[in-house]
Structures are given as C-alpha cells and as structure tokens.
Amino acid sequence: SAVISQKPSRDICQRGTSLTIQCQVDSQVTMMFWYRQQPGQSLTLIATANQGSEATYESGFVIDKFPISRPNLTFSTLTVSNMSPEDSSIYLCSGRDRTQETQYFGPGTRLLVL
Amino acid sequence: AQSVTQLDSHVSVSEGTPVLLRCNYSSSYSPSLFWYVQHPNKGLQLLLKYTSAATLVKGINGFEAEFKKSETSFHLTKPSAHMSDAAEYFCVVSDQTTSYDKVIFGPGTSLSVIP
Numbered sequence: 757s758a759v760i761s762q763k764p765s766r767d768i769c770q771r772g773t774s775l776t777i778q779c780q781v782d783s784q785v786t787m788m789f790w791y792r793q794q795p796g797q798s799l800t801l802i803a804t805a806n807q808g809s810e811a812t813y814e815s816g817f818v819i820d821k822f823p824i825s826r827p828n829l830t831f832s833t834l835t836v837s838n839m840s841p842e843d844s845s846i847y848l849c850s851g852r853d854r855t856q857e858t859q860y861f862g863p864g865t866r867l868l869v870l
Numbered sequence: 871a872q873s874v875t876q877l878d879s880h881v882s883v884s885e886g887t888p889v890l891l892r893c894n895y896s897s898s899y900s901p902s903l904f905w906y907v908q909h910p911n912k913g914l915q916l917l918l919k920y921t922s923a924a925t926l927v928k929g930i931n932g933f934e935a936e937f938k939k940s941e942t943s944f945h946l947t948k949p950s951a952h953m954s955d956a957a958e959y960f961c962v963v964s965d966q967t968t969s970y971d972k973v974i975f976g977p978g979t980s981l982s983v984i985p
Binding site for chain 1: 902904906912913914916919921960970971972973975976977978
C-alpha cells in the first residue's frame with residue numbers, strides 16, 4: 757500500500773492567522789486529494805491537487821481560503837488561510853494508487869483555532 | 871450522482887458476538903466500494919474493497935463484506951467482535967462518473983464493544 761505522511765500532526769492557532777500543512781506520498785500514488793473532517797463528522801473532499809497547475813475545488817471550497825500546491829508528483833501543501841474557530845477540524849491528505857484502485861490516507865493534521 | 875447511506879450512526883455489541891454494519895449506496899454505474907476504519911485519534915485504514923471481482927470480499931482483522939447489486943448494499947460483518955474493533959467505520963463509494971478517482975464517504979458508524 758501507499759505510504760503517506762503529513763506534518764504537522766496537530767497545531768493550535770490564533771484566529772486570523774494561516775497554517776500550511778505538508779503531505780508527502782510515495783511513488784505509487786498518481787492523484788492526490790485534500791479532505792476535511794469536522795468534529796464528529798465524516799470526510800468532505802476539499803480539492804484535487806493537480807501537479808503543476810491549479811487545484812480543482814469542490815463546491816463550497818475556494819482557492820483564497822484553501823490554497824493548494826503540488827509542485828511535483830509526491831508532494832502537496834494545503835494552506836488554511838485567515839483562520840476562524842469554524843476551521844477547527846482534521847485535515848487529511850490522500851493519494852490514489854491506480855494499480856490497486858484504492859485511496860490511501862495520511863494520518864491527518866488536527867487543527868484547533870482559538 | 872453517487873451517495874452512501876450508513877443506516878446506523880451507532881452500533882453496540884458484546885465482545886465475542888457478531889458485528890453487522892449496514893451500508894447502502896447509490897450509483898448510476900458499476901461502483902467500487904470500500905470500508906475504512908478510523909480508531910480514536912488515528913488515521914484511516916482500509917479494511918476491504920470491492921472492485922467488480924468476487925462479490926464476497928474478505929478484509930483484514932476478520933472482517934468481510936458482500937456486494938449485493940439487487941439490494942444496492944455492501945454490509946460489513948465480523949463473526950466475533952473484539953474490544954480492539956471499537957472505532958468509527960466508513961463505507962465509501964466511487965464510480966465511472968469520476969473515473970473512479972474521487973470517492974464519496976458515508977456518514978460513518980461508531981462501533982462500541984462491551985466487555
């Protein structure tokens with residue numbers, strides 16, 4: 757299975773600031789995605805991270821709030837901008853292994869905004 | 871459009887008794903279906919998947935699921951619950967509308983195991 761790592765694993769931030777989350781995947785992964793899991797909720801797809809071009813955002817998510825980069829095949833970042841307490845969630849990176857037709861997930865970044 | 875329903879938000883079983891977590895899906899095309907488990911403060915782990923091969927799928931830790939197209943169901947079962955099975959379980963679907971690249975998560979079922 758694909759190996760996916762994220763950092764930081766958790767952070768506590770002040771409102772109005774921004775946090776950048778990093779995701780590193782191994783070479784088996786072709787597509788990369790970012791998800792949000794609000795407290796006690798299921799996972800919601802934020803965007804597809806496209807290599808070398810702008811990410812593809814899902815309805816309800818915008819680039820100004822969640823800028824995403826993917827400079828190469830194995831690395832992506834998600835920034836949560838101008839944070840408010842409502843942004844307190846777990847943010848997860850995932851990668852799709854097409855040979856196994858499966859998505860694998862990173863351990864998540866637990867964000868608390870005060 | 872794809873969607874997933876998990877009929878029970880919470881299931882409680884006694885240790886050593888069978889587990890049944892129910893999942894129904896909606897898909898216009900031949901779906902791929904997955905079950906993931908999330909232990910408290912841990913990441914998501916793939917339990918098993920169905921991708922158009924055998925309809926009875928065996929996964930890790932003694933779990934299995936059966937794809938029933940006529941019932942649009944993919945229920946997760948385990949013959950005997952263990953304390954370590956207490957976790958959140960997500961049923962997940964993807965299909966050809968997104969080239970099987972994107973997945974849709976169900977709302978999750980929280981499993982409690984009583985000693």
